[in-house]
Amino acid sequence: MIPTKLIPRTAEASEPPLLIKSLLAQSLKYEPQREIVYRDLFRMNYVEFNQRVRRLANVLAELGVKPGDTVAVLDWDSHRYLECFFGVTSAGAILHTVNVRLSPAQILYTMNHAEDKVVLIHEDFLPILTAIKDQLTTVDKFVVLSDKVYGETAPDVLSGIADYFSGEYEALLKEASSDYDFPDFDENTWATTFYTTGTTGNPKGVYFSHRQLFMHTMGLLTYIIGYEAMPFKGSTDVYMPITPMFHVHAWGFPFLATMMSAKQVYPGRYEPELLLKLLIKEGVTLSHCVPTILNMLVSSPAAQKFRDNLSRWKVLIGGSALTKGLAQAATDLGITVMSGYGMSETAPVMAVGYLNEQEQQLPKEDQLELRTRAGRISPFIEMRLMDDEGNFVPHDGHSLGEIVARGPWLTQGYYNDPERGAELWKGGWLHTGDVASISPDYWVMIADRTKDVIKTGGEWVSSLDMENILSQVEGVAESAVIGLPDARWGERPHALIVQKPGYNLTAEAIKSGLKDQVERGELHKWYVPDRILFVPEIPKTSVGKIDKKRIRSEMKEQILTS
Known part of the structure; x- marks a missing residue:
């Protein structure tokens, strides 16, 4: 640190901390009558929302939750x-967004590791809770969340949790006061935690402070609204997440949309027909999701029925690479797609696609190539490329290196796991594990995860590039490419393919088409996979990413036994 001269401070001067409650406060200033909608069951305006957030804080206080305690949520x-995003955190407690797609054993581990005190759980997940409740070490109360309260049937509560049952969410809110004064506290106070799974070991506890989430919201505000990377105007746009809210706070967009008092639509459990129905009925214009969800929607017969209503819909894609084939299919339906880049440890946004004035004049095909890149580096994020020896790699658009980053909203480590936290921040930079190139004009182009790059015949082959190529083969709905050991070449690529309905593709025909591209000089010979298997579906992780660890294991077993 160089010597600096600090600003003199008057003893009476006050500088409010950067807290999540400050984001909430903005929602009442300008458009308090805008709506927040849940499926076709419930709607409220921002005045009612703020009241309910304060009622929730009072409910938690009555349940014994104190600042620093952890509150777990399992909900669609x-x-x-x-309401939990704001009510739990603004009261000084920690919000644990539980990944409901983990195994019961993993959910148990995360809840004990996070030291959850109170659990808010949707009735759909009560069987999970019943199975693990006797092994929970810190939980003493459960609150049930029920959709049945919006109909004529009273909520069912399993007798298995009767000893811990503290009430149904809506009933408790109804009885609670809407008068609650959220306190000031240090902006570095722990606000949220969730768990991310890796290839080995137990899930890792990622955590964020109020200041980090506030700054992430400001970063989104600057890039999404200021630069209009994915134009989002509170006066005309309607937001609906199609990324689970347990997955990195739904990428932070609920904080932004609430601060702007924009109309928000929450779809509950993802069902293609209902998602499209809500999209049309509520006038949704901005969403974000992983490619799997977008593929499910554009492949739905209902998408063709509603295609005339999709021209205002903008979708940010992250979590996995957006292939040109999927991007083209969405574009053909009138949907505007753009890629973003980040990871659980980065809150998550570190790059979003942004077409400048010159790029907006390019032919559509060239624009599509840009839209499927990982994005342009976000404001306030410093991103570099590093080789295996720790040297920085030039941003020339060609040289490859691991992405390392610094910024005001990156997690500082893993909870109670200093060794893996030190590995994450080796050398003072957060290591992403992603291999990429960066152009002089700040475009990030992911080549692969370090563990997924295929090293064959002395060459590095990108599995993402191969999946992108296969996605453009007519009749291919989805593909996944992994490298498997080869005695001669070190590794060779192998592919899984899901066909679109009505097609009868063969491995030989696909390989023949790729070899033709090799002959024409359009592809390197290493990009022809050794083996192509047709499958009904491709294995995914709990957050919808292609599960290449599982694919490698299963394909290796098939090859050994065939």
Whole structure:
């Protein structure tokens, strides 16, 4: 640190901390009558929302939750989840967004590791809770979240949790006061935690402070609204997440949308027909999701029925690479797609696609190539490329290196796991594990995960590039490419393919087409996979990413036994 001269401070001067409650406060200033909608079951305006957030804080206090305690939530994407984003954190407690797609054993581990005190759980997940409740070490109360309260049937509560049951969410809110004064505290106070799974070991606890989430919201505000990377105007746009709210706070967009008092729509459990129905009925214009969800929607017969209504819909894609084939299919339906880049440890946004004035004049095909890149580096994020020896690699658009980053909203480590935290921040930079190139004009182009790059015949082959090539083969709905050991070449690529309905593709025909591209000089010979298997579906992780660890294991077993 160089010597600096600090600003003199008057003893009485006050500088409010950067807290999540400050984001909430903005929602009442300008458009308090805008709506927050849950499926076709519930809607409220921002005045009612703020009251419910304060009622929730009072409910938690009555349940014994104190600042620093952890409150777990297991729910579908809902208005209740949004209330927890603000009510739990603004009261000084820690919000644990539980990944409901993990195995019961992993959920048990994360809840004990996070030291959850109170659990808010949707009735759909009660069987999970019943199976693990006797092994929970810190939980003493459960609150049930029920959709049945919006109908004529009272909520069912399993007798298995009767000893811990503290009430149904809506009933408790109804009885609670809407008068609650959220306190000031240090902006570096722990606000949220969730768990991310890796290839080995137990899930890792990622955590964020109020200041980090506030700054991430400011970063989104600057890039999404200021630069209009994915134009989002509170006066005309309607937001609906299609990324689970347990997955990195639904990428931070609920904080931004609430601060702007924009209309928000929460779809609950993802069902293609309902998602499209809500999209049309509520006038949704901005969403974000992983490619798997977008592929499910554009492949749905209902998408063709609603295609005339999709021209205002903008979708940010992250979590996995957006292939040109999927991008083209979405574009053909009138949907505007753009890629973003980040990871659980980065809150998550570190890059979003942004077409400048010159790029907006390019032919559509060239624009599509840019839209499928990982994005342009976000404001306030410093991103570099590093080789295996720790040297920085030039940003020339060609040289490859591991992405390392610094910024005001990156997690500082893993909870109670200093060794893996030190590995994450080796050398003072957060190591992403992603291999990429960066152009002089700040475009990030992911080549692969370090563990997924295929090293064959002395060459590095990108599995993502191969998946992108296969996605453009007519009749291919989805593909996944992994490298498997080869005695001669070190590794060779192998592919899984899901066909579109009505097609009868063969491995020989696909390989023949790729070899033709090799003959024409359009592809390197290493990009022809050794083996192509047709499957009904491609294995995914709990957050919808292609599960290449599982694919490698299963394909290796098939090859050994064939």
